[in-house]
Amino acid sequence: MQNLPGKPRRLNLLWLQSGGCGGCTLSLIGAESPDLLTALDIAGIDLAWHPSLSEATGFELHELLARLISGEEPLDILCLEGSVIRGPRGTGRFHMLSGSERPMKDLIADLAPLANHVVAVGTCAAFGGITAAGDNPSDACGLVYDGREPGGLLGPRFRARSGLPVINVSGCPVHPGWVVETFLQLAGGTLTEADLDGIGRPRFYADHLVHHGCTRNEFYEFKASARNLSEMGCMMEHLGCMGTQVHADCNIRLWNGEGSCTRGGYPCISCTEPGFEELDHPFTLTPKRAGIPVGLPTDMPKAWFVALASLSKAATPERLRKNAVADHIVVPPVGRQGKHQK
Amino acid sequence: MTRRVVGPFNRVEGDLEIKLDIDGGAVRAAFINSPLFRGFEQILVGKSPSDALVYTPRICGICSVSQSMAAASALAAMQGVAIPDNGALVQNLVMAAENTADHLTHFYLFFMPDFARAVYRAEPWFGAAEARFKAVSGTAAREVLPARAEFLHLMGILAGRWPHTLGLQPGGTTRAVGGSEQVRLLATVASLRRFLETSLFADTLEQVTALDSEAALDAWMDAAPSERGDLRHFLVVSKVMGLDKLGRGTGRYLSYGAYGMNGGHAFRRGIVEAGRPRAFRSAEIAEDHASSWLARPAAPAHPSHGLTLPEPDAPGGYTWCKAPRLAGSVVEVGALARQIVDGHPLIVDLVARGGGNARTRIIARMLEIARIVPLMEAWVRTIRPREPFCAHAAMPPDGECEGLVEAARGALGHWMEVRDGRIANYQIVAPTTWNFSPRDENGVPGVCEQALVDAPVREGEIEPVAVQHIVRSFDPCMVCTVH
Ligand code: SF4
Ligand code: SF4
Numbered sequence: 001m002q003n004l005p006g007k008p009r010r011l012n013l014l015w016l017q018s019g020g021c022g023g024c025t026l027s028l029i030g031a032e033s034p035d036l037l038t039a040l041d042i043a044g045i046d047l048a049w050h051p052s053l054s055e056a057t058g059f060e061l062h063e064l065l066a067r068l069i070s071g072e073e074p075l076d077i078l079c080l081e082g083s084v085i086r087g088p089r090g091t092g093r094f095h096m097l098s099g100s101e102r103p104m105k106d107l108i109a110d111l112a113p114l115a116n117h118v119v120a121v122g123t124c125a126a127f128g129g130i131t132a133a134g135d136n137p138s139d140a141c142g143l144v145y146d147g148r149e150p151g152g153l154l155g156p157r158f159r160a161r162s163g164l165p166v167i168n169v170s171g172c173p174v175h176p177g178w179v180v181e182t183f184l185q186l187a188g189g190t191l192t193e194a195d196l197d198g199i200g201r202p203r204f205y206a207d208h209l210v211h212h213g214c215t216r217n218e219f220y221e222f223k224a225s226a227r228n229l230s231e232m233g234c235m236m237e238h239l240g241c242m243g244t245q246v247h248a249d250c251n252i253r254l255w256n257g258e259g260s261c262t263r264g265g266y267p268c269i270s271c272t273e274p275g276f277e278e279l280d281h282p283f284t285l286t287p288k289r290a291g292i293p294v295g296l297p298t299d300m301p302k303a304w305f306v307a308l309a310s311l312s313k314a315a316t317p318e319r320l321r322k323n324a325v326a327d328h329i330v331v332p333p334v335g336r337q338g339k340h341q342k
Numbered sequence: 343m344t345r346r347v348v349g350p351f352n353r354v355e356g357d358l359e360i361k362l363d364i365d366g367g368a369v370r371a372a373f374i375n376s377p378l379f380r381g382f383e384q385i386l387v388g389k390s391p392s393d394a395l396v397y398t399p400r401i402c403g404i405c406s407v408s409q410s411m412a413a414a415s416a417l418a419a420m421q422g423v424a425i426p427d428n429g430a431l432v433q434n435l436v437m438a439a440e441n442t443a444d445h446l447t448h449f450y451l452f453f454m455p456d457f458a459r460a461v462y463r464a465e466p467w468f469g470a471a472e473a474r475f476k477a478v479s480g481t482a483a484r485e486v487l488p489a490r491a492e493f494l495h496l497m498g499i500l501a502g503r504w505p506h507t508l509g510l511q512p513g514g515t516t517r518a519v520g521g522s523e524q525v526r527l528l529a530t531v532a533s534l535r536r537f538l539e540t541s542l543f544a545d546t547l548e549q550v551t552a553l554d555s556e557a558a559l560d561a562w563m564d565a566a567p568s569e570r571g572d573l574r575h576f577l578v579v580s581k582v583m584g585l586d587k588l589g590r591g592t593g594r595y596l597s598y599g600a601y602g603m604n605g606g607h608a609f610r611r612g613i614v615e616a617g618r619p620r621a622f623r624s625a626e627i628a629e630d631h632a633s634s635w636l637a638r639p640a641a642p643a644h645p646s647h648g649l650t651l652p653e654p655d656a657p658g659g660y661t662w663c664k665a666p667r668l669a670g671s672v673v674e675v676g677a678l679a680r681q682i683v684d685g686h687p688l689i690v691d692l693v694a695r696g697g698g699n700a701r702t703r704i705i706a707r708m709l710e711i712a713r714i715v716p717l718m719e720a721w722v723r724t725i726r727p728r729e730p731f732c733a734h735a736a737m738p739p740d741g742e743c744e745g746l747v748e749a750a751r752g753a754l755g756h757w758m759e760v761r762d763g764r765i766a767n768y769q770i771v772a773p774t775t776w777n778f779s780p781r782d783e784n785g786v787p788g789v790c791e792q793a794l795v796d797a798p799v800r801e802g803e804i805e806p807v808a809v810q811h812i813v814r815s816f817d818p819c820m821v822c823t824v825h
Contacts, residue, residue: 019380021821022355023403023505029447030491030504037484047478051352055455055477058348058805085378093654094379098349098359130400134388137381137652173403173505230516230732256491256498264502264509265516269396271506282390284508327518327731 011076020082031176078115087139126168133277168200172271210243213251233324241267356820406505408749416745429514444750513733544571589812591698595679600748633780675752700815772822
């Protein structure tokens with residue numbers, strides 16, 4: 001299969017998993033148009049090893065790792081799925097590489113500086129993610145973030161051999177398209193630091209908000225809100241939806257053919273953001289102060305939001321008021337002739 | 343006697359390492375280690391009970407809606423909420439989609455590639471198996487990935503996305519299905535049926551389901567050349583290679599019952615012991631920590647008052663996995679257990695003749711696919727679009743509950759205790775915890791540890807291929823195991 005322009009050589013990719021759930025891999029193998037294996041072919045990427053897909057096992061992997069560490073074999077792309085496990089007490093013993101006496105965190109630290117590109121796949125690898133929730137029993141962190149703080153395993157100044165920082169393809173799990181497009185851009189040599197946002201996420205998905213393209217936008221405009229999960233109204237006011245603040249193109253790109261969290265009837269819980277694992281409120285409840293949701297859109301003055309909201313609430317059409325609290329359309333839009341078009 | 347450490351054991355979910363004692367060309371003892379600990383049970387303490395629906399699916403990316411369903415069932419029990427029929431139908435559809443996708447992923451991506459290993463190069467069947475099933479480059483992977491992805495559109499329609507959906511709730515599901523979604527669901531399931539009837543079975547699902555004995559299965563196998571359908575290909579190769587002699591289980595099977603409906607289950611709940619069925623009682627479950635790197639309670643305890651606190655230096659510990667036992671006994675869970683507890687004649691006959699083994703486990707999974715897809719078609723047709731999908735109820739501030747479901751890999755249980763509106767204790771017993779448990783306080787090994795004994799080791803093999811077949815025949819999920 002042909003490489004993208006400007007890339008004469010096939011690249012190798014090593015995929016490691018640590019403190020995660022494997023969900024990013026399971027999401028990734030659902031890539032469509034094209035499927036994952038075709039996408040890798042087109043990108044000119046060979047799997048040096050992937051835990052779910054490769055035949056090689058046990059000693060074959062240990063030999064491969066030795067060759068990569070000695071430099072005998074170059075490492076083009078290193079992907080980590082799952083967070084880095086530092087516990088207990090900094091030993092990394094909560095996750096040892098099978099068939100060895102080595103903590104995974106040491107292996108990752110050895111390999112990362114040797115790789116031309118380092119990709120953190122999913123929110124765990126990027127920021128620590130769900131594994132770091134609660135009291136963070138395993139002392140989990142990301143490759144260059146520890147929650148919202150720069151640092152992580154590799155330190156804030158880490159650069160891969162290409163000069164790029166760790167690419168944080170966050171998401172719990174990641175959308176397969178986010179990973180595939182990152183691979184294609186890396187293979188084509190077109191991904192630059194300017195294409196990453198302030199916390200290392202590819203801007204092609206992180207420059208959007210989940211709110212963009214949400215089918216509930218009209219309800220949002222009129223503050224016609226769902227009271228219970230499964231109702232059709234906007235979920236910002238009562239059900240914890242953070243779509244107006246969360247960076248991701250979930251409602252533009254869509255999941256599994258045509259889904260998204262909000263289309264599935266539940267709120268965006270900010271899974272692409274650092275710290276999403278530990279909110280100070282239950283996920284499906286909106287925290288409020290004096291009846292006003294605390295987490296308003298970040299780039300809008302609060303007073304204006306409140307003023308506009310009360311205005312639009314007063315103007316909410318009957319259709320939206322009723323549909324917002326129903327699970328299917330009970331009042332259809334009125335046609336130009338002033339009749340319901342049934 | 344030589345001791346060998348095998349790992350990482352890939353093409354399973356998560357991390358797995360096995361210590362083998364080998365002597366005289368065979369495995370004499372196996373010690374299974376799940377080398378990753380994250381601590382979900384601690385993470386959950388202090389959270390709002392409904393947040394379990396966010397955290398527990400993330401225990402595992404391969405069976406995330408099963409985890410979510412176990413949490414939702416536990417919460418439903420606590421709330422005493424009655425799920426509307428539509429909600430139960432969609433919950434079943436989402437669970438069935440995950441389980442079916444898991445069985446397919448396991449067969450094509452995890453299990454069959456071992457037949458394309460170089461150790462088999464001299465076998466007459468090798469060329470065909472390699473062309474079809476070789477990891478990454480075989481023709482099968484390239485067919486099954488798109489088919490699987492298209493089938494998972496069902497998740498997009500019914501649950502927003504997969505994995506890690508929040509759509510399964512105690513009172514039903516969050517996405518109402520309209521008439522147009524209903525017909526698209528039918529089309530999506532029909533498309534999978536076509537893939538199965540063309541590639542996997544080369545026969546109708548109904549014909550496969552109707553196979554009712556080992557003799558009938560053998561006749562079906564012999565009725566066409568081995569390349570006619572991937573299941574037949576497996577049956578032929580596994581017979582030649584004697585997979586029915588590998589990985590003998592303990593002969594005791596547990597199923598919590600799959601796909602709840604009208605107070606019952608589409609696949610029955612119960613236990614089969616020495617070929618005889620008996621009723622399941624949750625109170626008979628106890629978790630033993632004798633070989634785990636975990637704090638040791640005074641005695642094995644029921645999970646409703648269980649404890650999961652890491653203790654990396656616990657004496658005698660060799661894994662983060664606990665040893666659950668049922669009335670003190672080691673039991674096997676999974677598709678084989680589900681089908682024998684449900685009394686499917688093919689599986690009952692196979693187990694009566696040759697026991698539960700590597701081959702029977704695969705057959706049970708494939709049979710299950712053939713049985714589930716027609717059920718899904720019927721469930722989709724039963725949905726009544728304008729009626730409710732979700733009921734809502736208040737959460738009492740205090741209480742205890744359990745949620746028992748069947749994930750693809752078998753019996754999954756969640757136990758929750760709530761005090762003052764917060765989770766006070768949460769314990770999880772996952773399917774692979776049953777199958778891959780270590781030795782208990784009586785020194786009795788877990789199911790897979792027992793199944794590995796006597797596995798042949800070929801001359802010069804470092805990672806014995808027989809061990810690979812046996813371990814993968816259980817479709818282990820290590821991230822669930824230790825959570
Ligand atoms: S539900 Fe969320 S994403 Fe959709 S319109 Fe409301 S706030 Fe925006
Ligand atoms: S909608 Fe929000 S919670 Fe859902 S996948 Fe997108 S970013 Fe994550």
